Amino acid sequence: MLEPDKSQNTKFDDINLSTEEITQLVEQLKDRRRKGAKPIEDEDTINLMIAGLRDKRGLIRRTFAQSLGLTGKAATPGLIEVLINSKSVTARRAAAKTLKLVRDPASLPYLLEALLNDTDPVVQGSSAGAMAVFGDAAIEYLLQALSSPNSSSMQCGLASWALVLAGADSPKRLTKAASSDNATIRTAAIGALCSKKQSLKDTNIRSLLINALDDASCEVRAEAIRIIINLEEQNLVESLLIKKLKDKDVEARKNAVISLMTINSKKALKQLKEIARSEKEKSVIQVLNLAIKKIMNN
Numbered sequence: 001m002l003e004p005d006k007s008q009n010t011k012f013d014d015i016n017l018s019t020e021e022i023t024q025l026v027e028q029l030k031d032r033r034r035k036g037a038k039p040i041e042d043e044d045t046i047n048l049m050i051a052g053l054r055d056k057r058g059l060i061r062r063t064f065a066q067s068l069g070l071t072g073k074a075a076t077p078g079l080i081e082v083l084i085n086s087k088s089v090t091a092r093r094a095a096a097k098t099l100k101l102v103r104d105p106a107s108l109p110y111l112l113e114a115l116l117n118d119t120d121p122v123v124q125g126s127s128a129g130a131m132a133v134f135g136d137a138a139i140e141y142l143l144q145a146l147s148s149p150n151s152s153s154m155q156c157g158l159a160s161w162a163l164v165l166a167g168a169d170s171p172k173r174l175t176k177a178a179s180s181d182n183a184t185i186r187t188a189a190i191g192a193l194c195s196k197k198q199s200l201k202d203t204n205i206r207s208l209l210i211n212a213l214d215d216a217s218c219e220v221r222a223e224a225i226r227i228i229i230n231l232e233e234q235n236l237v238e239s240l241l242i243k244k245l246k247d248k249d250v251e252a253r254k255n256a257v258i259s260l261m262t263i264n265s266k267k268a269l270k271q272l273k274e275i276a277r278s279e280k281e282k283s284v285i286q287v288l289n290l291a292i293k294k295i296m297n298n
Contacts, residue, residue: 010085012078015051022052026060029067039071046071050078053098054091061094069101076104083127084110089120096126105137112141115155116148128158132165139166139173146184160188167192171205178208183217191223197230206231213240218249225255229263238267245275253284261291264298 017025025048040046052064068075079102083095096114099107114127131138145151145159167174177189193199194209209231212224225244231237244256260268269292276288
């Protein structure tokens with residue numbers, strides 16, 4: 001995906017409203033909403049509201065965003081133009097948040113573009129959050145963000161977070177993603193699928209999570225170890241986690257200790273003490289000592 005070209009102003013960057021004009025427009029919009037008026041269809045008014053998204057005052061931006069949200073799809077093209085091309089970071093942030101209110105699926109490719117290419121972390125986060133509201137329709141875009149070799153750890157984290165929200169009602173797509181050849185996608189899919197205890201009542205999802213504990217990827221194993229405590233089968237969870245105390249990956253071992261500490265596993269206390277005597281990695285030893293102390297004191 002190409003870097004957005006911000007070398008020239010958008011038409012919205014060139015619209016300059018005086019304080020008096022902004023105040024007047026805000027009052028008109030508030031009055032319309034109080035009266036329950038129909039969404040605004042006038043292009044000039046829509047353009048003025050979009051231009052107003054770069055106003056430095058948060059309450060002003062909120063009024064414009066809420067009105068644009070009620071306006072609906074007629075606002076989408078202008079909001080996309082601002083999101084991708086505006087020089088104003090304030091406007092780009094507000095555009096992403098406003099597209100979340102508009103809820104037009106046509107904005108999804110552009111929200112993905114902003115997530116991947118905008119240099120501002122707030123724009124990235126707001127774009128991911130906006131994508132999440134589209135549910136099933138957003139999943140393929142979020143998976144693209146996760147599979148992109150150019151995605152930073154922060155961008156992957158944002159995409160994973162949005163995937164949990166978007167995939168709440170889309171287990172089929174996430175179940176397929178959990179078998180992807182891409183370890184990052186498998187990790188995110190497992191996390192999204194198993195983030196709620198209710199989901200793990202599905203036998204297929206339950207099996208996916210348990211099998212992920214032995215995945216070839218340490219990234220997937222570490223995530224499965226972290227989230228296995230959502231499985232409401234205490235004895236099974238403890239047994240599985242105790243085995244992972246000897247995982248070859250440092251993060252996986254740390255997660256196993258933390259998960260056992262989280263569920264206050266008295267059953268694991270003996271093994272934790274034994275592992276603490278043989279563990280070589282300092283960061284794991286620190287977590288082991290903390291877990292042993294906490295479990296013994298509870």
